[in-house]
Amino acid sequence: MSERCVVLYGPMGSGKSTVGEKLADTLGYDFLDLDAKIEDKAGKTITEIFEEAGESGFRQAERDAVAALAGSRNLVIATGGGAPIDPANRKVFASLGHTVYLKASPRELYQRIKNDTSRPLLAKSENPREEIARILADREQIYYEADIVIDTEELSVEEVAEQLIDELARRTVDG
Numbered sequence: 001m002s003e004r005c006v007v008l009y010g011p012m013g014s015g016k017s018t019v020g021e022k023l024a025d026t027l028g029y030d031f032l033d034l035d036a037k038i039e040d041k042a043g044k045t046i047t048e049i050f051e052e053a054g055e056s057g058f059r060q061a062e063r064d065a066v067a068a069l070a071g072s073r074n075l076v077i078a079t080g081g082g083a084p085i086d087p088a089n090r091k092v093f094a095s096l097g098h099t100v101y102l103k104a105s106p107r108e109l110y111q112r113i114k115n116d117t118s119r120p121l122l123a124k125s126e127n128p129r130e131e132i133a134r135i136l137a138d139r140e141q142i143y144y145e146a147d148i149v150i151d152t153e154e155l156s157v158e159e160v161a162e163q164l165i166d167e168l169a170r171r172t173v174d175g
């Protein structure tokens, strides 16, 4: 593997953080969770940022955090589900290295996150199951712009990380 970064895209529940940590461990890279970075800088949780500054305030903080990543090397980065939607963010991600979409069906995504209250976009929704499907339908075309797509539906975290490592190795060999 070269020293470029691996940038994980996907909706809430797609496994960006769990797969990212596993992948970073295997590759000997550092792991960076974009939401955690935003929380550290703000000294607030994502939920608090949404409450105090609205989604637009959160998106600005997210853009700032992404811009600060420019030039990074040897990182596996778990982005927030909405981060790649902004074209300026996508440009930074593409410049960092390999972008990867971790794909799963709305049904599976809902199963993975239904008991998690840390996601303001779903916490307010009366029907989180439908909201996930709607968000995915809105964004999936952009997620598909990633260099690599892994269907995680039936796979364990380890299996996703293994597939991804194989795919990255293939790309490095093929140039």
Ligand code: S3P
Pocket (backbone or CB within 6 Å): 010, 011, 012, 013, 016, 035, 046, 079, 080, 081, 082, 083, 118, 119, 120, 121
């Ligand atoms: C969001 C996803 C969240 C977080 C914020 C907004 C989104 O990250 O950035 O709540 O727009 O899909 P995860 O994808 O890690 O849950």
